[in-house]
Structure formats: C-alpha cells, structure tokens
Amino acid sequence: MSPMDSAADGTATPDDARQRTPFDTPGERGSSSVVDQAAQDAREGDAGPADHGVQHMKWYGWGREGVGFDHRDKPRLRPFVIENVDVDLDTPGAPALDFDQLPVPESRAPQELLDALGRAVGRGHVHTGAMERVVHTYGKSLTDLVRLRAGDLPRTPDVVVYPADEDAVRAVVDATTAADAVLVPFGGGSSISGSLHPPRDEERPVVSLDLGRMNKVLEVDEHSRLxxxxxxxxxxxxxxxxxxxxxTMGHVPDSFTHSTLGGWVATRSSGAQSDKYGDISDMTRALRVVQPGRVVATRPVPSQATGPSVREMLIGSEGRLGVITEVWVQVHRLPEKREILAYFYPSFEAGVAAMRDIAASDAATTLTRVSDARETAFSFATRKKSKGVSKYVSRGLMAVLKRRGWDLDAVCLSFVGFEGGPDKVKADQAVVRDVVKRHGGIVVGKGPGQLYDQKKFDTPYIRDYLLDRGALADVSDTAAPWSQLLPLYTHVRREADKAFARVGVKGWIMCHLSHSYHGGACLYFTFAFRQTSDTPLVEYDVVKGAVQQAFVDAGGTLSHHHSVGVEHARWLAEDISPAGREMLGELFAAVDPDGRLNPGAVVQERSS
Incomplete structure (x- = not known):
C-alpha cells in the first residue's frame, strides 16, 4: 500500500457510487434522472410523458439526484474550512427551493412554431412544461446556481426540442428562422461560463435544442484512426x-460525466490527458454544422491549405455559428497499461520547474499536474480517517521529509500519468523519476494516482455542498508561457487577497498546474469565501473579476478550457485585442445577421 493511500485521499467522494474514468464503470449510470418524467408531465400539464430518454442533471445543482458530497467521514475537513473560509460544515445545508415555488414564466411559443417543431422532431419530442424549460435555462456556473436558487428566472426557453438526427436539426433551425425565434443549442448543460441562458430582454420566442438523442458512434475508420x-x-x-x-478518444474533462462531444467542441474544451491526446481542437478533424438554410461540412483530412480554417472557426464558437451535429475525432487503441504516479515536491516552484522539464524531455506522459501547497493541504484535509498500517506509513513518510529539512507546510503533491506497453511505461517513468529527483522531489507511489482517477470529477459536488452552507466557491483557469507562469501565479494570489479584503471576508485561493505544452501550461485556480450579504453575486464579482483581470494583466489568457460564454466576455478584447474581438463580432454577424443563434455568447451584445 502506498503511504499516500490515506494521506492524500484525492478531493472528495459523492455519497453513492464512484465517478468514472473512460476505463471504469460509470458511477452515476443507472441512477435516477433529474426528474421523474411521468410525474413531471402530469404536474406540468403536457399531453403525455416525455419520451426523449435523455437524463439531465438536477435542476438546482450538479449531478444526478441522490448523488452528493458529505464531510462527516473526513475528520480534518470541517476544521480546515472553519479556519480558512469561516464556514462550519456542520451547519445544516439550506434546502433548495421547492420547484413549485419558482416563478417560472409562461411559455411564449406561438402555436404555429410549436406545430412546425412538432413536424420537425415529432410531437412527443417538443416540450413546454416548466421543469423542462427550467432545466434548459441555465448552465452550472456559480452565478447560474445562485440566480436559480433565488428564483431569478426573468427569461426561460419557451420550448425544448429533442431532434434525433441532422435532418431534424435542419428542420428545427429552419422553423426557428421562419418564426423569427432564437435558438440555443444544449448538450449536457454543464457550462460554467454563462453560455446557455437566454437574454433577459429577449422578446422573441426562445427554442432550446437539446441534442441528447443524437448519441451514437456512427462509424470508426480503423486505418485512419478516426x-x-x-x-x-x-x-x-x-x-x-x-x-x-x-x-478510446482519451478526452476526460472534469465535466466528463455530464458533458457532450458537441459541447466540448463548441467550447474548445481540454481534458486531463491532453498531454498525450491533445485538446479537443487537436482531436477534432472535421465536423458538420447546421446553419439557417445550409450545412457546413469539413473533411477529415490530416492537413489542408484551404485558406483560413473553417474547422477552427467553428471550434469554440459556442453556438454562434450554428448547431454542431457530427464530429470526426481522432481515436487511439486502448492502452495496454495505464498508471498514474504521485510525487512530492518541497515547493511549488520546484514542481513547476519539474513539469517544464518533463514537457521538454523524451517522456511521453498522459498528464502532468502539480498542486501548490494550499491545494495540497486541501487534499490532505479531504482524506478519510486513516486505518491500519497506512496511517503509520503516512506519518513515517512525513517524519522522513521533516528530517530532510522539508517545510511540511510547503509540500506540493503532483501526479504524472503514463500509458502504453510495459516497456514504454517503464522507460517513461525512469525519465520522469530523474527529472523529479533533479528538482528535489520524491516518488510517492500508485495509490494516490488511483484515487485521483476516481475522484477527479467530484469538485462540483463540493462546490454545491459549500454553497448550501453559505460559502461561494468557484474556479478560474488560464494558460501562459513557462517563463510567465510563476509571476502570473504570484500576481493572481495577490490580487485575490486584495479582493477578499475589499469584500471584508476571509478567503482561500489555491492552484494547480496542468495541461503541459511545449511552450507553457495551464494554471487552474479555486477560490472560496463566506457569503456575508443578501447580494452574494456582487461580492462574488469582486473576487472573480479580480482573478480574471489578473490573468490578462499578467500575460495569461482569460480561459484555458472554460470558454468565454457571457461571464468572461468582458475580458475578450484584452486577450485577443480589440481588433480581434471586432473580427469575431463581424464573423457572427455575417453568418447570423439577425442574432438568432445563441446571441451574446463570446461577443456580448445582450444583457445577462
């Protein structure tokens, strides 16, 4: 058993079965849907039970009903949160509003539009009931959840439709255009950048197009690995x-369980294993996108010199350029062996330097990640109670590090992933071991890596658990060149602390480096603080805004993989230049001059 099997128990554990990696059994498969469809439709007055067969997350938070987080088996977590965020986890969680208390606006969909949509997808796949429309109103950002839990529903979609194929999507887009309505594509509903909710002041009918029935692998070209x-x-x-x-496709974002391929492409997603498999922009070789009156289709060729890349224009377009219906993606044979090893470093600076040298080495890793001391301390605080021999081994390891002169408060936990045949994995691990040793680190073992694999999807559940108890917690991610990462990290920490002081709260911000590239890496920040007023989003905006502004001021991007949406749009011109922002606006206007396709996402033209 690894000494860290109990010393760093990952992040957290939902109450019922485990979340999954692409190579494990899914923890939530077979759990109850966000709603009981028959009961829902009876309550809402729909003509009959919903028959789309698509499961959604709970309307008031992340994940399926019956899946949640609990701190009571993690004895160090409560005192940790009290000390650093001033919130007592033993405080009973505030219950979500009863759904019947929500002020859900009536559907504005005219009958002529409903009839046309019924002809497009089948009457049984057109829904105007309150639950369906609320589920499709927001994504899962902290802002979305705070507004929803407060009953802030100034505008919901007027109708939700579930097409089964591209022909049905074309018919929906054309019907929406003919009715002068607005169309918002919907995948898994996991957006945390505000890119799903309709404009508050939108007077036209709003159609949410849910692609959940379009869920098949249509073909595999084994020779081309596509x-x-x-x-x-x-x-x-x-x-x-x-x-x-x-x-395997190998794309494993934190939202993996509840996000879709189309959503990944539309938001320019990245996954934990991007070191090997690449980001979604690398994996996407071609796609089909439905626009009013036409379909854009690119070919899955390995490379081409056909002017500015239409494929690249469509990746990350967040519904502004149409509805993605099909994607050609790169696939790989399932690896013979897969391991994630854990390492300790004496400081974050040493860990960052090691990640940089691993990226420049001959080792072909699947993931490289190192947490700063604060995130490492949080990981230690979320471990379950140690049992048996493992607790003594963990104590012994810490005693050894202390004798070596390590500051135990500065220890940083790292994970590196390896895949391939046994000889390749062994060779890559040897290269990494030499890099780690050169930077003063030590190998911890396989146990923590297995726990990381199991628990990497748990963070949103912890966020919801804290929100229930009066704490606002969120994440922000950026990327920068290797030479700028540590100055950026220091600047963000400093600006976040200033923001906590302006709000008048005890706040906590922590970080990890991940997604290593030839020229740089991603820094992923998590922050939390106690809500102190009846206007939590005002307080939140002070902190979130400070973090985002620090990114662009220090030479980073506004988002590495969480997209732009509405919530990050104000920093777009600082990131890509005012002229770059204007070019995007002109592109969107050329394709969609009447602003019917998810208006306001990326380039903001609407009230949010």
Missing part, C-alpha cells in the same frame, strides 16, 4: 461505445 460521432453523446457513453471496439 471516428464519426453524433454531437449529443455524453462522455461515458462515447467511451463505452468506442471501448467496445477497442478504442
């Missing part, structure tokens, strides 16, 4: 279908 996949497939279902044929 797969053609419908855009509405969720991460676990995609990997199940590919895995049954011996393949």
């Amino acid at each position: 797969a053609r996949v419908q855009a509405g497939v969720l991460g676990p279902d995609l990997e199940d279908q590919l895995g049954a044929r011996g393949w």
